[in-house]
Amino acid sequence: MYHVVEPCSDSGAYVAEPEKKTKINMSGVQEWLEGKGYNMKFTSEVIVVALHPEYDIEVGFYPSGKLLFKTTDKEIVDRLFEELAPVMEENKED
Numbered sequence: 642m643y644h645v646v647e648p649c650s651d652s653g654a655y656v657a658e659p660e661k662k663t664k665i666n667m668s669g670v671q672e673w674l675e676g677k678g679y680n681m682k683f684t685s686e687v688i689v690v691a692l693h694p695e696y697d698i699e700v701g702f703y704p705s706g707k708l709l710f711k712t713t714d715k716e717i718v719d720r721l722f723e724e725l726a727p728v729m730e731e732n733k734e735d
Contacts, residue, residue, distance in 0.1 A: 646710070646722050655718045657726070659706035669732040670702050693721060700725065706733070 646657040671689050675681065678694040689702040696717050701709035706729055710718045 646715075646718055653711070653713065655710040655712070655715070657708045657710075657722055659729075663706045664734045665702070665704050665706050665729055666732040666734050667702065667704055670728060673728050673732075674702075696721065702729070 646655050667686075667689055671681065671684060671691075674689070674691045679691040680694065681689070681691050682699060683690040687704065690699055691702070692699055696712075698714075698717060698721065699711040700721060701707075701711070702725075703709075708722070708725060708729065710721055712718060
């Protein structure tokens with residue numbers, strides 16, 4: 642479903658984007674995040690920003706399926722991506 646996770650242009654974060662245009666049920670994603678202990682930093686119709694409970698990394702979730710990881714540690718990004726990509730897939734709207 643996703644392109645390879647890549648550094649953002651400013652190199653202060655990594656981004657993962659779906660290969661195909663998609664729409665995500667953001668309330669389902671937010672519910673899952675809260676259930677896993679994420680600290681909800683900001684929520685709106687266009688983005689949910691949550692703090693991972695273990696890694697203390699902010700992750701942005703977009704209705705388009707895009708994920709934004711605010712860290713330069715690629716190893717942590719890979720771990721987070723493995724955890725979060727299935728959640729985004731499960732919350733795709735047809």
